[in-house]
Amino acid sequence: MSFGASALGAVGQHQSASAAAAAQNEAAVGNYKYQLKVRENNWERERERYTAQKAQYQAQTQENQIAAQRAYASEQNRLNSIYQSASFGQQDQLVKLAQGSGVQAAAGRRGRSATRLDTDIVSQFGRNQAIMSESLLGAQFAARTRTDNINRALVSANNQAYSNVAYAPEVGVAPPTPVMRSGPSGLSLAAGLAGAAVDGASTYKQFGGKAFDA
DSSP states (O other): OOOEEEEEEHHHHHHHHHHHHHHHHHHHHHHHHHHHHHHHHHHHHHHHHHHHHHHHHHHHHHHHHHHHHHHHHHHHHHHHHHHHHHHHHHHHHHHHOOOOOOOOHHHOOHHHHHHHHHHHHHHHHHHHHHHHHHHHHHOOOOOOOOHHHHHHHHHHHHHHTTTTTSSSSOOOOOOOOOEEEOOOOHHHHHHHHHHHHHHHHHHHHHHHTGGOOO
16 A cells, blocks of 8 residues: 555544544533533423422411411300300399399298298309309300411411421522543554554565655
8 A cells, every 4th residue: 555545544544533532522512501401401400490389388388477477366256156155145144133132022022931941042043053154164164275276277277388488499400511532643643654654665665666766
């Protein structure tokens, strides 16, 4: 093989290897930029989603508070009605007590008989007061129980709403930096040309220079 052909072959191989390395590096850089863009888009989407979830959380907790306040007011109104009914009942019992005593006096009863009747009236009044007091205590306990249930329901609903925003999103892991492929060095080209020269010299000696004569 002549020196010229060998040299052309060495140069061609060098150029092909350089082109292959450049193409691979370009593809690696392009893929890296694409992954960075995808990462940026995903991060932006997660931030928008989290912003919307925070707004929804705030609206939900406000609705929960309004619902709880309504429930509190309902319980208070219920208890106030019970107190009002008890107050009316007590007034009625006082009227009956006064009327009973007046009847006894109007009838002119005295002595043990009158005392026994007065005692019975007062005793009945006392029993009615005890029943009313026990009823009011029961109503107060029931109201506290329902209020506690409202509190627990409010806390539970707020915790459920908070679970959607408890963890803020984080930007994804960056893709690894592409590793650039090194193309063939100039020394390899020089070595190829030197090899071509040696081959050419050997061929010249083998054929005594005849193969290169015109």
